[in-house]
Amino acid sequence: MNSDASPKTFPLRENELRPKRRRSAHTTLASHGEPWVWLMAGSLTLALMMIAGLLGLIVVRGSSTFWPVPLQLVQTSNGRESLGEVTRREEAIDATGPKPIPFTRRLIRIANFEITGNHFEWIDDRLITSESNPTWATAVERLEGGRFHGFPTRLLERGVAVAEGPEAAWEKFNELHPSVRIRWRSAMHLDHTDRGRLQRTLRNARLAVVQADLDYGNKSPQYFAAIKSEKQILQETEQAALSLDTQTSELREENAKWSFEFSTTSGETTTIPLESIVRAWQPNRIGLMQKMAVYASRWWEFLSDNPREANSAGGVFPAIWGTLAMTMIMALFVAPFGVLAALYLREYATSGPLTTFIRIAINNLAGVPSIVYGAFGLGFFCYFLGSGIDAIFFQASLVADNQPTFGTGGLLWASLTLALLTLPVVIVATEEALSSVPNSMREGSYACGAGKWQTIRRIVLPRALPGIMTGLILAMARGAGEVAPLMLVGVKKLAVDLPIDTEFPYIHASREFMHLSYLVYDVGFQSPNSQAAQPMVFTITFLLVTLIALLNISAIWIRARLKRRYVSQQF
Amino acid sequence: MKMLVSPVANRDSHSPLSTPKADDLSMPTSAHAPATSPVDRLAAIANGDHVPSEVHPQMHLEPPVLEIKNFNLWYGSKQAIHGITMNIPNNKVTALVGPSGCGKSTLLRSVNRLNDLLNNVRIDGDMRLNGDSIYNSRMDVIDLRKRMGMVFQKPNPFPMSIYENVVYSLRIDGERNRGVLDQICEKSLRGAALWDEVKDRLTETALGLSGGQQQRLCIARAIAAEPEVLLLDEPCSALDPIATGKVEDLIQELRGTYSVLIVTHNMQQASRTSDFTAFMYLGRLIEYGPTTEIFTKPILKETEAYVTGRFG
Numbered sequence: 001m002n003s004d005a006s007p008k009t010f011p012l013r014e015n016e017l018r019p020k021r022r023r024s025a026h027t028t029l030a031s032h033g034e035p036w037v038w039l040m041a042g043s044l045t046l047a048l049m050m051i052a053g054l055l056g057l058i059v060v061r062g063s064s065t066f067w068p069v070p071l072q073l074v075q076t077s078n079g080r081e082s083l084g085e086v087t088r089r090e091e092a093i094d095a096t097g098p099k100p101i102p103f104t105r106r107l108i109r110i111a112n113f114e115i116t117g118n119h120f121e122w123i124d125d126r127l128i129t130s131e132s133n134p135t136w137a138t139a140v141e142r143l144e145g146g147r148f149h150g151f152p153t154r155l156l157e158r159g160v161a162v163a164e165g166p167e168a169a170w171e172k173f174n175e176l177h178p179s180v181r182i183r184w185r186s187a188m189h190l191d192h193t194d195r196g197r198l199q200r201t202l203r204n205a206r207l208a209v210v211q212a213d214l215d216y217g218n219k220s221p222q223y224f225a226a227i228k229s230e231k232q233i234l235q236e237t238e239q240a241a242l243s244l245d246t247q248t249s250e251l252r253e254e255n256a257k258w259s260f261e262f263s264t265t266s267g268e269t270t271t272i273p274l275e276s277i278v279r280a281w282q283p284n285r286i287g288l289m290q291k292m293a294v295y296a297s298r299w300w301e302f303l304s305d306n307p308r309e310a311n312s313a314g315g316v317f318p319a320i321w322g323t324l325a326m327t328m329i330m331a332l333f334v335a336p337f338g339v340l341a342a343l344y345l346r347e348y349a350t351s352g353p354l355t356t357f358i359r360i361a362i363n364n365l366a367g368v369p370s371i372v373y374g375a376f377g378l379g380f381f382c383y384f385l386g387s388g389i390d391a392i393f394f395q396a397s398l399v400a401d402n403q404p405t406f407g408t409g410g411l412l413w414a415s416l417t418l419a420l421l422t423l424p425v426v427i428v429a430t431e432e433a434l435s436s437v438p439n440s441m442r443e444g445s446y447a448c449g450a451g452k453w454q455t456i457r458r459i460v461l462p463r464a465l466p467g468i469m470t471g472l473i474l475a476m477a478r479g480a481g482e483v484a485p486l487m488l489v490g491v492k493k494l495a496v497d498l499p500i501d502t503e504f505p506y507i508h509a510s511r512e513f514m515h516l517s518y519l520v521y522d523v524g525f526q527s528p529n530s531q532a533a534q535p536m537v538f539t540i541t542f543l544l545v546t547l548i549a550l551l552n553i554s555a556i557w558i559r560a561r562l563k564r565r566y567v568s569q570q571f
Numbered sequence: 572m573k574m575l576v577s578p579v580a581n582r583d584s585h586s587p588l589s590t591p592k593a594d595d596l597s598m599p600t601s602a603h604a605p606a607t608s609p610v611d612r613l614a615a616i617a618n619g620d621h622v623p624s625e626v627h628p629q630m631h632l633e634p635p636v637l638e639i640k641n642f643n644l645w646y647g648s649k650q651a652i653h654g655i656t657m658n659i660p661n662n663k664v665t666a667l668v669g670p671s672g673c674g675k676s677t678l679l680r681s682v683n684r685l686n687d688l689l690n691n692v693r694i695d696g697d698m699r700l701n702g703d704s705i706y707n708s709r710m711d712v713i714d715l716r717k718r719m720g721m722v723f724q725k726p727n728p729f730p731m732s733i734y735e736n737v738v739y740s741l742r743i744d745g746e747r748n749r750g751v752l753d754q755i756c757e758k759s760l761r762g763a764a765l766w767d768e769v770k771d772r773l774t775e776t777a778l779g780l781s782g783g784q785q786q787r788l789c790i791a792r793a794i795a796a797e798p799e800v801l802l803l804d805e806p807c808s809a810l811d812p813i814a815t816g817k818v819e820d821l822i823q824e825l826r827g828t829y830s831v832l833i834v835t836h837n838m839q840q841a842s843r844t845s846d847f848t849a850f851m852y853l854g855r856l857i858e859y860g861p862t863t864e865i866f867t868k869p870i871l872k873e874t875e876a877y878v879t880g881r882f883g
Contacts, residue, residue, distance in 0.1 A: 075633075350690065440727040446741040447683055448718030448792065458743070463730045565776055566730035 015184055016387075054544070062542025065535035066298035068291050070282040071137035071149055073265065074108065076127040081265040083137055083149045084108040085119070109532070111139075111147035112264055119146060119532050133284040136166040138262065141278040143308060146178065146532065150262030150270060158257050180255050180274045187251040190244055192496075196245075196505075198237045205230040211396040278308075302539065306496050311523050312533035316540060318496055323424035323547065325500045326415050327480045333419035335472055338426030345427070346434040347456055366424035374485025377417030382408055382489060405510050409490030411499040412509035417489045418482060422475035429471020433464035466563045473555035477548050483517045491515040493522050516544040578682045613882075614875055616853050625870045626657070627860025633660035636800050636830040637682065642696035644674075644681060646689075651677050654696070655852045659800065663789070664822060664831040666845035666862065668838065670877070674854040675834040679802050682832065683719045684712050692697035701799055717744075720793025721802040725809045726785035728777035728792075735770050736777045736788055740796040755795055764821050783814025790821060794829065801825065803833040807840065819844050838878050850874045 028140075029035065037243045069085040088107040104125045113119055140148040155163040155172040163172035205226075212226040258274035278301070281294045305315030349355045386406035390398050394405035406412070437460050445455040461468075492512040499513040500506060524530065524537040616622050635658035644652040652674045659665050667675040673789050677686065684705065687694045698705040705715060717740060729736050738746070746752060756773070760766040765787045769780070779787055782806050785810045786806060793801055803822070807815040822844045825831055835841050842862055849859040850873075858865065858874040869875045 268743060438727070440723055440725055441729060443685060443688070444721075444727040444789070444792075445687060445739070446688065447716055447719070447721035447723075448743065449713050449796065450739075450743045451713055453742045456733075458739075459729050525708065567778070 013343070021134055026482050032298065045111060058538060058545055059443065061535065062503050062537035063539075063541045066295050066302065068139070068281050068286070068294045070133050070283050071106065071139060074106075074123055074128055074131050075130045075138065076123065077129050080129065082108050082110050082121055082123060083134075083265045084110040084121070085139075109147070112266075112270075113146050115264060115266060115268060115270070135285045136282060137169075137284050138170075138280055138282050140260075140262075140272065141313065143276040145530065146309065146313075148262070148270070148272065150264045152260065153263050153269065154261040155258055156259045156261060156271065159259075161261075170282070171259070173274070176258055176274060177277065177280075180277075183251045183255050184275050187248045187255075190248050190251075191395070194244055195241065196497075197397035198240055201233060202237050205233040207365070207396040210400040214395055214399065235453065266522040278314075303543075307494065309447045310527055310529075311494065311519060312392055312527050312529055312536055314542065316514075316516065316519060318498060319514035319516045319519045319540075320547070321498050321500070321545070322411075322495070323480055323516045323544070325498075326411060326418065326486075326513065326515065327476050329411065329415035330418045330422065330479045331472060331476050333416060334422050334426050334475055335468075337419065338423050338471070338475075339430050339468060341423075342427045342430035342434060343461075343535060346431050347452070347460070362427050363425050366428070368520075369484075370421055370482055371484040371488075373417055373421045377413055377420070377485060377489040378409070381413040381416055382406075382410075386410075386413065397565060408510075409488065409492075409512055410510040411490060411507075411513050414490040417485050418479040421485060422479050425475045425478065426468075426471045429474065430464070430468050433467025434460060434470070436467060437463045462566050466559045469555055469559045469562065473559075476551055480548050480551065481517050481544065483515075483521055486515055486518055491518045492540055493518075493526070516540055516547070520544065595702045607753060610870070612857075613852065621653075622855060622857075624656070624808055624856040625858040625860075626856075627679060627858075627870070627872075629861055629864075630660075630859060633658065633663065633847075634694055636661040637832070638699040639678075640699070641696050642678070642681065642698060643694065644677060644686070645693045647691045651682070653855050655851075655854075655856045657849060657856055657859055659830060659832055660847060661830050663846040664826050664833060665847045665849065666841035667832065667834045667849050667851060668836075668878070669851035670842050670882075671836075672867055673851040675851055676804055677854075678851070679721075679804050679834050680831060682800070682802055683716050683721055684720070687712060692780075706726060714737060717796055718799045720790075720796065720798035720800075722786070722789045722793050722804065722806045724805045725838060726782055726789050728780065728785045728788055730778060731776070733777045733780070733788065734773040737791050737795050747852075759791040759795040760788075762794050762825070763787045764817065764824070765791055765874055779843055781814070783810050783817055786810055786814065787821060790818070794825070798829070800830045800832060803831060805834050805836060808836065815840075838866075838880070842878075850877060852877075 072086055073081060073083045085108065087109050088108050089104060090107075091102060092105050093102050094099070105122050106125065108121050108123055109119065110116055110121045111119065134151070136151050138150060138152055142148055152166045152169045152173070153164075154161040155169040155176075163169045209223070209226040209230050212220065212223040216222045252275070255275040256273060259271045259281075260274055260277065261269060261271045263269050279297060280292070281290075283291070283294075286294070302315045302318050303320070306318060307316060308314035345355060345358065349358075386404065386408065390404050397403050397405050398407075441459050441463065442455055445459045447470040450458070490512050494516060495510070495512045495514050497511055499508050499511045501508070520537055522538050523533045523540060527533040536564055595736075605872065612622055628854070637659035639655055639657050639659070642652055643650065643656045655674075655678065667678065669675055680686050681694065682698060682700075682705070686694070692704065697707075700718060704710060731739075734752075734756055735742065737759050738752045741752060741755060741862070750840060757766060757770075760769065764786060768784060768879065769788075777785065781790060786809075790801075790803075807818050810818065819840060820833060822833065826844075826846070833841075835844075845862045847860065848862045848865040850857045850869075852873070858869055858871050863872060866878050869878065873882075
């Protein structure tokens with residue numbers, strides 16, 4: 001290029017198009033990019049605040065549910081007395097008069113539903129003449145009928161007082177109550193487990209008769225043999241049931257002797273059988289240690305017991321167990337399925353329009369509303385596959401009781417439905433992990449004379465394992481938090497029989513089960529006493545979030561271990 | 572000196588008389604070989620002309636382990652290797668040098684058919700490993716690769732223990748005898764001058780080794796299967812000078828026991844480690860002879876210019 005060519009390529013004339021040089025061009029705000037940093041930091045702060053706020057709300061509200069709150073006795077100018085926990089205070093406006101007047105009011109959990117007809121009561125602060133925390137105010141959790149608030153008066157044995165006065169009665173109660181609870185528990189156990197076993201044996205014998213009829217006809221020797229064995233089982237179970245009856249009635253009679261008499265603020269006297277008292281505490285007189293004990297005991301019941309009172313009280317153990325069992329079985333299905341599919345897609349399929357199309361389709365699957373998966377699961381798994389299985393293997397139950405075994409929702413179908421739902425997550429994550437395995441490793445393996453499968457098995461998969469684990473964690477967290485599809489394919493409001501228990505065959509794949517996130521929906525929005533159930537919703541959410549966090553933490557730990565083993569820190 | 576067959580014969584879609592396109596390197600201008608005067612030899616190659624290789628007469632005296640016969644290779648429509656014919660001597664170290672993109676690595680990766688993994692590669696011509704045709708359709712490629720060892724630019728230890736890394740090629744053959752494995756592991760690690768450094772931590776992950784150790788581990792892995800030829804693809808380019816020195820010492824020790832084919836960008840390395848050197852340019856073999864001759868009195872000016880650093 002010669003020198004006189006350059007003016008032609010830069011057609012700059014005097015005072016024209018020549019860029020003006022700013023005095024401090026290199027220190028402009030834009031050159032430092034500060035506004036962008038602020039924007040990015042701001043976005044992150046906002047996201048963190050929202051997460052912290054949500055988690056904080058769940059943790060605070062969820063963990064305070066079981067703390068024994070003082071019972072306040074409020075007297076109003078219209079002569080009424082209310083005893084209960086103050087659950088909320090708020091500002092309100094009285095618009096009844098000519099001029100709106102602001103005032104404060106409080107929501108008191110007054111309990112004693114059978115007397116007052118309400119669980120909660122709003123009290124206008126302007127009407128309050130006195131408020132106090134009476135020493136002997138007692139909160140009682142009952143098996144049925146909700147909370148009870150009152151003052152202990154007497155402890156009765158067969159209607160005769162054995163302890164009079166609050167102090168003596170309370171002492172006697174604490175002495176008797178543990179043994180009453182133990183008897184109640186053993187009676188429950190006999191009723192539920194042993195009687196349940198008898199019923200199942202009986203049902204199996206009855207179904208065997210129907211099956212023999214179906215298989216061989218009602219004139220065959222097999223049929224008569226089945227009838228004979230059914231009769232024998234019937235006799236045996238009747239005897240066993242009789243002995244169970246005597247055992248339980250003994251326990252119940254012993255318990256029925258005792259009852260606790262309370263006086264209430266409305267002036268009535270209420271007698272509560274000791275057996276129906278889950279626990280009682282006197283929040284106004286106990287110290288911190290005893291409050292902690294009550295707190296711990298309520299938490300323990302929550303974690304280990306069955307629900308009571310339409311799930312709004314008691315424990316959620318079946319739901320915890322159901323959630324865990326379903327998530328684990330889902331992972332068992334989705335992990336091999338997804339990993340194998342991704343392996344083929346990434347390692348074997350030749351890239352082209354078809355594989356691109358399949359990838360897009362898989363990604364789109366992740367965006368399909370989960371209720372659609374639920375509907376698919378119901379239609380395909382329950383009604384199609386399940387009915388087919390029933391028709392072949394469980395026909396007797398269908399004929400005799402008109403009761404499907406696999407033809408309805410259950411643990412297996414719910415796990416499979418969620419496995420389908422989370423499949424895209426696993427496939428995409430696995431593909432990412434596989435593509436992040438350096439090609440040099442594959443080539444090194446091929447150069448050693450390894451075949452494709454040997455290379456995948458020995459080099460690619462171990463190296464991709466941390467990434468695959470990540471996908472699986474995401475899938476499990478998603479599955480554990482899903483509600484909509486589960487409602488259709490096997491999750492029930494109440495299912496005390498655990499889907500995995502100690503009874504043969506241990507995994508009851510066709511059983512319906514409970515699930516924590518469905519419980520949130522059920523307790524929060526379907527409960528007859530939603531105000532009282534509200535703290536439970538927070539506690540269940542808290543538990544679910546904790547469970548998922550634990551799941552994630554353990555998986556992250558596993559992933560970190562694998563990473564240390566399989567992924568180089570160098571290069 | 573030997574004339575090469577024009578690759579035109581393999582590309583019947585093009586007429587040999589058609590006008591050449593500047594970007595189509597695969598097509599020679601005419602059936603007549605152009606003037607091979609040293610001045611415009613490189614220009615002629617860049618033009619796509621056919622230029623014969625300059626092979627020193629000593630090369631024909633060495634017994635070959637690997638014979639490359641009129642080998643051509645195309646990536647899609649772009650020809651990367653143009654009719655290379657050369658013999659790799661047995662139990663000697665042969666270096667391939669040349670500027671980037673001259674096809675050294677491609678040639679190396681063609682020897683153990685790693686290029687098969689790419690689906691747009693087309694080849695023509697043949698190679699013979701101890702007389703067995705590599706590109707014969709009946710040749711089992713897995714079996715072929717077991718007869719060679721390869722070491723790559725970047726150390727690529729597998730995500731497993733040092734021990735398992737070394738015996739990998741035996742493992743995939745299903746060898747389970749612990750005694751055999753132990754013996755081969757020690758022998759290979761000693762062969763790669765790594766034994767003393769790692770003998771106490773054979774069960775630890777290989778990913779914890781330093782870069783130089785990792786590369787020597789890869790060499791140990793490559794020699795564990797007693798390969799007939801060892802292919803080294805710029806084995807020191809990712810290493811620091813000390814690690815490079817160790818790997819070069821190792822190559823010196825392997826000389827005589829293994830046939831080594833090494834690709835390098837480093838002229839000093841080629842002159843230090845190799846017995847024979849081949850100079851390649853734009854997919855063609857330019858000059859091939861004993862290393863001392865290539866570096867001190869090459870036949871071609873271009874070779875001299877390259878090895879002394881005046882171009883490339």
